[in-house]
Amino acid sequence: MDNTYRDRMHIRRSVMDEHREATLQCNDVAEPAVLELYEWMVTTYLPKRFPKVYKLIETPLGLQLHNTVSNTYLPIQPASPLAALECLGEHVDTDFLILLPSSTAADGSPIYHLQAFATMFPAGFSTKDKCGQPLASIHAPVPGYAAKLERSMDRFFARIEVGRVVQRTNWSISTNDRLFSDGGNHMYGDVDQGKPIDTNNKTLAVGNPDLDQKIEQQKRDVVVDDCRLRCERQTLHRLPKTKALVFAFKTYLYRLEEVKEEGLGPVLAEAIEGLGKGSVPDMAFYKRGVVWGEKVIEYLNN
Template identity: 70%
Template sequence: MPLSELVEVDNTFKDRMEIRRSILNDHPEATKQCNKVAEAAVLEHYDWMVSTYLPRRFPTIYKPTSTAAGPQLYNCVSKTSIPIRPASPMAALDALGEHVDTDFLILLPSSTAVDGSPIYHLEAFVTCFPAGFSTREKCGNPLAAIHKPVPGYEAKLEKSMDRFFAKLEVGRGVKRANWSISTNDKLYSEGGNHMYAEDEKVDKPVENAKTLDVNSPNLDEDVERQKREVVVEDCRLRCERQTLHRLPKTKALVFSFKTYMYKLSEVKAEGSGPELAAAIDGLAQGSVPAIAFYKRGVVWGAKVKEYLLS
């Protein structure tokens, strides 16, 4: 993709800014973090975004201004200002989180493999809309550890992803999209959207408790209980528009994602019900059938498909 497509703005922008501001205020430690090694990269990314990218890409939304406090970037939608020179890397993350409807994760080659190739670690982030995981728990970890709960990642994707990340050139951007079904409309979710095996559980606050223990002797009962609790009207098609590019000075990688939520009634109204129902069936028919369990398809799948095809 051209870098002009890195950030997208739509008619939800004003509402999303309010939601993001609220989440940043309510969950300051969960939504942003910066390890020492990533400070320069965070500031480089911030400087490019507020000095170059945002005012050039969206000139009717972000306007450069000068005040007694110094140069600012004025957000014409929220009617608030963004400092061109942030007080700290954490302040930079806070401003990006509040003023751009995109979550940013900074990755650096913090370790090396046996063959000498770089291994990228998550070293800083601002994420207002995690999709059922805790970003703060993953900060500092390499890609393999971050994706450990994902079925098939180690066997099918780990080596190719490490190579791809290492070879991505400055000036080149890539994008992809994913989808899942959530059983609620919460944009901010640190848990509850996935299922994990016992050896993947860690101690964490109650709000981050894993959905199910797949080794529990009561697993079938737990699944049936959660099936009964599914309310189709509360379910959402949740999609992420993900992008990746490299910063020219620090050579850090910036992984970004914008979250979209759709009511299932909207999916039906546009005539895509059968297509989504087929995709749900496809979760268990691909090269990694365990993905259907990981995404909780065994809980919401039947009710959602019935509704989509009705």
């Protein structure tokens, strides 16, 4: 919760109105989990964690959650699972993805699939296209995922206990300030899979016949003032009744000028330079560093 909350609520509402199918979905199998998440959020988490913003109050329509910032009321009993996702999507500045053990590996261990979501701020992918898929397919474009993470990931997921929260953060540079991005923030290689990856027509892939020319063109188009440092704070926890996993992330966008004002320009420049030198050098390509890297590093160092 921060001073961007009011603006974010408006952005979230308008993204939802403009891209309804891309932002909200609940497969039948995930309905009980979505209702469980909603009930916990409105009756417990929100009013206890942010009591000045969300207050449980008796109204002529029964108990409701009052959002004191927008002066609107959230029902305790949503009309449907989709209505519950819509309500969370508008009133909480966090995107939610629900995962369920929908298939089984050869050794009998569960494989988690994405089965419902309220994502207003995807960082360059189509959540709708990923819905129903297992984690491995969802991460197919991520370099190093299949080699370094995939095998341990499902085991790790299966072991997350109720009451435990796992957290991770990520960062990249986007060349625009659009919070809703269903493509264009990444470039895809075929390093791990040995087969082409579906790019939803907005994302450049290694297989593109004009790749070098397209990269040069995109490099010329980069305007440093339009670039943003984009970070996500991601959490993962298990719901006690349905045992579904909730993957939630809050997105932060900073102007590069703000980063410099904090004296962190050289630190970020170093991190960008390090992208291509880490344990997964293809990350620099995936994050489109080959497009925005030069101009952004020069700006941050001067």
